[in-house]
Amino acid sequence: MTLTALASPAPRETPASPTHRALALCRAADTLLPLLVQGVAVDARAVRAAMEAAFRGSDAQGLWDWKDAYEACEAAQLLFLRRFGPALSRQPSAAQLAMISKIAGLLPSQTRRSQESQALQQFSTPTPLAWIAARAAGLGAGDLVLEPSAGTGLLAIFAEIAGAELALNELGDGRAELLGRLFPASPVSRFDAAHIHDHLDAAVIPTVVLMNPPFSAGAHVQGRVADAALRHMASALARLADGGRLVAITGAGLSPHNAAWRDAFSRLQQRGRILFSAAIDGSVYARHGTTTETRLTIIDRTPAEDPDHFPDSPGMAANAAQLLAWVDAHVPPRGAVTPVHPTRRLCSKPALHRAASAARRPAPPPAQISGRPLGYTVCDWSPPVGDRLTEALYEPYVLQSIAIEAAKSHPTPLVQSASMASVCPPKPGYVPLLPDGLVASRVVMQELSRI
Template sequence: MSDLFDAAIAAERRASTLLCDRLRSTEPITRAGLNAAMVEAYGGTDADGFWTQRDSFEILEHALAHHLQFGPYPLLKLSDASAACDLLERLPTQTVRSEDQIEWQQFSTPVDLAAVVVLLANLQNDDIILEPSAGNGLLVAHCRSYAALQLNEYAPVRRARLRHVFPDAVVTGHDGATINSTLANAPRPSLILMNPPFSRSVGLGADAHAAVRHLQAALRRLRSGGRLVAIMPDWFGPSARMRDLFETTLRDVSVRTSVRLEKCYLKHGTSIAVRLFVIDKVPGAAVPATIQRGSIRELIKALTIHERADLVVTPPVTPKRSSSPSLFRAMKSSRAEPRPYHAPARNNVLPVSYTPLDTAAPLLDQVGVYLPYRPSRIVFDAAGEHPTALVESVAMGSIAAPVPGYVPQLPERTVSERLLSASQLETVVYAGHSWTQFLPGRFKPSKEGVGLDEAEDGRAYRKGYFLGDGTGAGKGRQVAACILDNWLAGRRRNIWISKNEALLEDARRDWTALGGLAADIQPLSNWKIDQPIPLDQGVLFVTYPTLRSARGDHSRLQQLIDWAGDDFEGVIGFDEAHEMGGVAGGEGALGKKEGSQQGICGVLLQNNLPGARVLYASATGASEVNNLAYAVRLGLWGPETAFSNREQFIAEIRKGGIAAMELVARDLKALGLYTARALSFAGVEYEILRHELTPQQITIYDAYADAWAIIHRNMERALELTAVVDGLENATLNSGAKAAARSRFESTKQRFFGQLLLSMKLPTVIAAVEYHLAQGQSVVLQLVTTAESILNRRLGDLSPDERADLEIDLSPREYV
């Protein structure tokens, strides 16, 4: 076998040498000429089985990479790329594809497109160049001078060719989507040139987002200030469907050039259109207008080579450790010595090491009704403190959590680089600990309602975990960490449910911060309600309104259950879980009300996936009993509890008021099922900035108050004229219409005066901002509204002539 392999390599090298000689001439290489070279080198024809037509095209690319290494034409300015166009026209069209080529999306870069890529890269003599999917080396073969060359190629045969053409390069064979981890020991590149597979991934097979996974990994690998030039699929752009993924991927970088090219791959056997991006790893700027052309010759006249940014030298990450501060005053004692920090050699997945405490850690000094927070039963070996001190109530702090037995597996850098604090890692430990347990008994979903019925032939339901942290504790980061722990354990289907579509960006931010790819999180709305979800693995992002939606015989809930499968054991993260708080119904302003549909759907999802690892996240978990009615996985009612069902639990706890809720929260923490921390206000000071109304402002306010009084009187008269109320008998004839009208009036009036008062206060606010900026201080302003919806309505009403000369009034008068 070894002799046969050596003979094949020798024949390939002979064919490559013959083709190199023909490339140095100015004659075209026809199919007949290519076949003749192959017959001469291999000693037989393709019909005799000595080689295949696909082999001939691969060896031609191998010879072409050799030829380009000797600089057959200068490549100093964009017009030089026309010589590459001439070379391409001399080559035969590739008309045969192999199964391996299709399997691994091996479509090499045409020489004219490769020349443009290298020119736009603005190569520097000290560049460390990386090509993550190098193929036969046609993209980097144009590069003349550099400090080092790193070539990565997954296919072994192509990898061997790279070593032959580029003997001084470091050649590796990793999955291009994982290079940020697998190449961790290599120097970081300052320039990356890439043409990734568009729709196939290692281990995944068909993968619509393969190119994005490769691009995101490359951007992480690139040095700060470095440049990346990427050939991407045509769909990767700011279109309506892909805008979120596009903007998330390029959020922290600057796109210098954006190009769309048609028919540039005709010589390689496909008419696919592609996009070309020049990206600098510097703080983001607006994406430029896309240049669209049909050929490289047309394109080079429209391009500009941009100057390179300065490379940033990143200092080593230092640990962040602190002693426990007091709660309401700045700490004056000296800080604890930082523990030694060792930079990670690789981003391996390792157990999160910690020491369990048989005796709970001592309580820290109480201030008011709060205690400084500390993990009561865990001491992590390397984790740092939370960036801002955390506290918990005295009632909760006096209860110690149980000794956990679960050890998470996370990427090494999440601990060594303090991507998760000790408090956040504690959540991952206890969530994993609770998910190893099951509720007492076996159950089946009730045929009616949202309950579970005990049944001997039923299934065991896995316990859940409740994260009740307040703002600033990083609930999203903790949800992402819990999903990542399970992802790395092989559970690659997970569900993230949140309040609205705008939070998709936050979810992707937290997921990518821990090492995931933005493309791993896909919104359920990408697929129609009556279609099965083709996503083989990933995190489905679902909003509560989407979860409850249905059309005809199809529902999002059933679509989600079908995707998860009966044996689903992944994480269901209910972010903003209080959105399900209406599942039990109750007394409202207009009397008794039924359970909310989104709460019901949230509970039904839990009931239909008994093996799911359920994580509730809400800052208002223990504030009202209905905010626990959806938490069916905490074991608050049912077998081996004091309450036979949820209805009894709600009725009894409601009688006990807030004190009973506090006891429930304490018991849940003692069982390791609940935690609730909040930010400390240590060192925070505030003072009120008061604005004195001027006589003119008082006059304006009074005039508008009189105007609203007139509107109020006229509205009451309108209610009489429309038979909503009877003015003679002072009786209400339609209570619903009357309540709706008055509610609309009062809410509009409040918004009007809110904006009016805000505008009156602005002179004082602006003066204060200017004063603090002059003192070298930072100023943060919270925007209550951007008036975007009003602006969109007003723009929609304008004619083309009015749009050309915009003059729009967005003042509070809109409400009048």
């Protein structure tokens, strides 16, 4: 008897690491680029063929998903703009917008989402809107441009075309790896952009910020974060150089004329003056998988004369062409800003750069310390009188394990929690060496006990 074997499904492969994924996406983008150059529409069949060749397998095997495919398409757009952007920038603004819109229209609509893209609200900026935002920023060769939520670099590429230096940040590991491949000369950090000012290297002081932050999602936070975009804007504005410009794309509701946000924008204007704010119809974002209405807000890092006064909004732009007309009509040129970032190129691997520099420098000679030992005696701790604490929340603070010679008492009463007062600290066995003048000045004993 002959048995017919049942066909088994293709084995599901282990997804690639972020590094290998980024390399594969760049290969797929290189495959798609000639189609854009020829002006040929890139359909799903062409995208699938490029992805399967780059990842050496199919999405059914788990080697890639359609979010990856869309990012490969965005990378192909970026490569097109890098090749033809300098020549395109010499054309009239209307012609530039028309060409950028045409190229964006050759790519498939992003109809499928991944779990990560939903959680982090990873909606890349449509290139027509990104180009208008960059135009509103008034970019030049002397600028250092920070993009706190850089995504796949569709905002950053226009800064590069203008000759500006880039500092990119992206929290998502996969996108950060891709950015590192697409912008190898620029540093890519991986911080939560809601706190970018707190985390970014102190040497990075941008003259321009281009940003499209999550509208209502927070890193490592489940559920909706209503002020997420405002937090991103405030932190980026705090890092921006005086006189610099911030251009932000947010949800349409985040408006200084919205009563719910008016007080927040008044506080923001104590540091930066709002120049322009206009809503944008959801159709502008339709090819990127959403029809959410958005807003373009432009802020200069100059305190407003009246923080409670905001410029009138021209309304809601029906399309990118109308938004461009409003920006050209209502946004003033930037003031002069003296670059405050170092004249050297920012190193794409600063930690490695510092380590290599340190290895070349000879070790400094050991410091010669002049001092005298701190004299103290160890004593046994005795519990509170009556072997019980009082009913108060705090107890008087006294040294419990040591007595310091020649130290004076604190001029005001000190307290500690009841729980701390009931436990004796360990008895020290070392003798600190202190500068001569410190001991001679009879420092308060409580301060000396902390050494």
